[in-house]
Amino acid sequence: MVVFTFVLAGLVVAMGCIKADRVRSWRRALNPSAPELPDAAFTVGRIVLFGMAGLCLYSAFQFMAVTANAEWSDEELASAVSQSVAEMNGMSGFGNLDGSEDDFDDENSRMIKDELIENGGGGAPQSGVAATPSEANKPSRASYTVTAYGASAAFCVQVERVRDKDDAQVIPGGLGREGSGGLPRHTYTVKHHKGEC
Structure with a gap:
């Protein structure tokens, strides 16, 4: 054009x-x-x-x-990955109401992409980031290859998710009933290294 x-x-x-x-x-x-x-x-x-x-x-x-x-540079991506990993490490969050962990890959991938865009800085675009899950991912330990449009670099972000035993959030009951069940709480340990997973 x-x-x-x-x-x-x-x-x-x-x-x-x-x-x-x-x-x-x-x-x-x-x-x-x-x-x-x-x-x-x-x-x-x-x-x-x-x-x-x-x-x-x-x-x-x-x-x-x-x-x-609209394109990421290698420096922008490296900086965004470092800052995002620092912010996600030690973070906690709640799991699914039914206790299933089927969507952990989508949840982790979305969390990584959101953090990357937030930490991309003023010159980085607000889109074009991918966090591709590895084949052997499990809910407790997963790896994601992070790439961005325009950048030739790739990073491997490793996410460990540990369920807190005593920290389930109780769901209140309605109309004067007792609360039942709870949302499991997880703590994340996040690391990264340069290169694909």
Whole structure:
């Protein structure tokens, strides 16, 4: 898209640089009975064409800036991973109401992506991050390969989830009934290293 816009700007500038006498000779060859165009018409035409070329150049540079802001650099990803791991390590959270741990991969992956985007910094985009789970993941220990659009680096984030024995959150009962059951509480230990898992 950027190249097309630059080429379009070049063509418009070339059109604006054509001499008035050449345009008049083309008009006479194509339509001899057409009235002559005044020099003011060519001046206005050139102003319009050069204005359009300027607009094309401005659009091309804006598109280049948007494209650059949509990609992660290796440094941005490395910084975001380090900060995210530091924030997630020691964090605690609640499990599912029914006690199942079937969705632990989705939950951990979403948690990692959210932290990465939050810690990406002002120059990093707010999307384009992937946390791909390893095949051998278990609810208690899982590994995720973290990549980002535009960055060539990859990081392995390892998440250990330990269930706290005494810290289940009791769900209150409704309409004066006793609370029943509880949400299991987990504590996370998170580490990372450079490279895929």
